[in-house]
Structures are given as C-alpha cells and as structure tokens.
Amino acid sequence: MFVWTSPFALYGGNSADFHTFYLAGRSWLSGGNPYNDRMVSGFIYPPPSLPFFSLFSLFDFRLASQLWIVTYFTVFLVALVALALTLRGDRRLMYASLASLIFFTSYPLLIMFQQGQIDLLIASLTILSLVCERKKHNSISAAMLSISALLKGNAILLLIYFVIFRRDWKYLVHFLIITLAIVGLSLIIIPVQLYWDYAAVTLRLSSIGFVYNESIPGQLAFAQLNAIAPIVSIAGYGLFTVFSYWASSKRFSTMHKTLSADGMFLMNVLIMLLFGPRSTIYPYVWVILPVALFLSTLLMEEVRTAFLAAMGIGTFLLSAVISPDFLNYKTFGLGLIGNVLMTISLILLYVRPNSVFRRITKG
DSSP states (O other): OTGGGSOGGGGTTTOHHHHHHHHHHHHHHTTOOTTTOTTSTTOOSOTTHHHHHHHHTTSOHHHHHHHHHHHHHHHHHHHHHHHHTTSOHHHHHHHHHHHHHHHHTOHHHHHHHHHTOSHHHHHHHHHHHHHHHHTTOHHHHHHHHHHHHHHSGGGGGGHIIIIIITTOHHHHHHHHHHHHHHHHHHTTTSOHHHHHHHHHHHHHHHTSOOSSOSSHHHHHHHTTOGGGHHHHHHHHHHHHHHHHHHHTTOOOOHHHHHHHHHHHHHHHHHHHHHTOTTOOSGGGGGGHHHHHHHHHHHTTSOBOHHHHHHHHHHHHHHHOEEEEEGGGTEEEEOHHHHHHHHHHHHHHHHHOGGGTBSSOOOO
16 A cells, blocks of 8 residues: 555655656746756657646646646546446456556555656556547547657557557558647647757657666666667567567457457557666556456456466566665666566467467357
8 A cells, every 4th residue: 555655745745757847837838948948857758748737837836746646646537437437247346446456556656656757647548548449439549649649759659559459540540630730730839949859859868778767778778788779679669569460360259359459458558668768667557557457357267377377476566666765766676577477478368379268269
C-alpha cells in the first residue's frame, strides 16, 4: 500500500517534473520558447502540449499541482471503468480486482506521484483509445491516440497494435488526418519555430542514453555504449512490428482470439518501455491496466501452470523495487527483469501456443 500510506503533501509541493510542465506553460503564455528557455530545464514534449500545460500555469503552483493530480487520477478512473464496461460477467470483476490490486501496490505509481509526471494520464488516454476501438468507434479511437502522441510522443508506437497487428490501414489514415489537423490548427497559436526546436531537442536526446533506465538502452548507457543505443531501440521496434504483423495471421479460437489481442496490446506497451531511451521507473505505470486486462482473460482460460506463474512473477516485478530509500529515488528497479520475463512469455503465446494452453481449440 505504498501510495496511500505516504503523506499527501508528497504529491503536491515538490513535484519536480510537473514544475517543468508548469514553467513551460508559463513560458509559452509569455511568448517565450520553452525549448530554449534556461528557466525551463529538460522540457522535451511536443509543442501541442503547451496549451494544455499553460492551463495549469494560470494558477498558483501548489494549487496547480493538486489540480494536476486530480486531472490524471480522474482520467485514469474513467479509463479503468470504461474498459471494465467492455467486459462481461466474472471477467469484469476479475479485471477490476486486478487493476485495483496493481494500482495500490505499484511502486512506479508512487514515484510518478512524487515527480508529478504525465505517464498515467497518457496511458489512460491510450486505454480509452483501446475502448473506442473495441466499441467500433475507430475515428474516436484514432483521435484519442493522436492526442496522446501529441502530449507525449512515445504513444505513437501503439500504432503497431492498432494498425499493424489489426491490419487496419484505415485507422492509420484517420490517425494521420486527425494529427495533421491538430498540428495545423495549433500553428495559429504556436510558432512553427517551436516545432523545429522540438525536433532538434528530440534528435539530440535520442542519441544520449539515460543511465537510470529500466530499459535495454539504459543498460547500454550504463555500460557507456551510447553510440549503439539508438540503433538497438530502432531495431527492437522494427522487429516487434514484423512480429506483430506475423502474429496477426495466427488462427485462434474465439476466446483465444481475445487473449491474443489483449496480449499484443500489452506486449506493445512492454516493448515501448523495453526499448525506450528514457524508460525510468515511473513510466511502468503504463502496464497497470493492460496487465489487468490480459490477466483477467488469462485466468478464464485453461493455461499451463508454468505460463501462469511466469506472468504472475512478471507482474510482481513490474511493480516492485529493491530500495534502501524509496522516497529519495535511491532504488534498484526490477521493472526491466519483469518486462523481459513477460515479453518472452507473451511471445510463446503466438510462437508455441501448445506451451501455453492445456487444450487448443481450433477456430
């Protein structure tokens, strides 16, 4: 119960990352350039995010911090409930129970609260995109994903699931049209120079490994192999794209098909984190709802004990940490280990389904 046994003040007055968002919004409102402003250190988010952040900069910082918490927690709750409403019977109850359990015991969530980061908000928006897709509202789904990507760029990687795995090229067209429309309209209030500066910052940081990472590029940076980290990231995403396209051709029974889709969405999130250049501890809040969704289906299936155990251990590691001083970020995250374990286990679902299911029902 990490999150709710800590003082609420922890989540308000000293949110280092939210302070960056706050200053960026204020800089933009005053006609400044957040990407070059010395007062705004480390702002690496797309220009369309600036009007959103500027709304919070209209308030005193402490009040804005509390409003920030209310905002992303509310969107998360809406996403949790919306996804639950797409499920039926015992699976809905199973999903809600698992999501609550993972949420209340997540160490990455605690660190995200402490830092005031945006990841829970973006993850929740992508879940709402998934909900809309499953309700056959593809245009709304594409719009939600577009907004997510324009707030934080890595959400665009979920196109691998929505387009490649589902082989839905119309979805890509909807996404591109909506994204271009939002960017085009944003030019009315956002100078085009900010887009060039954002591109320059993104390219520069993509070549710099971040040591405190729960990702493969982070480990390469730790080993002082920064030069190959971007190559490894691109290769990882490329291989997963090919794998997801191949996996979409596999035939599953009706029930197993649901598990296959849930597993691929979860794997897309895991791969995004595994090969991300800046996947520290707190971005692992992305897995809370996708893991709960996948496990809620898995527990309704006849699966082998070894596979179920691997997924259970992986889930624990994704939320766990070895920490001599967990409130001061002196941690040894276990998310990378859990990520690798779950990713390998999910690959088996498509490559060797006989090693996962006790009984295969042919579709």
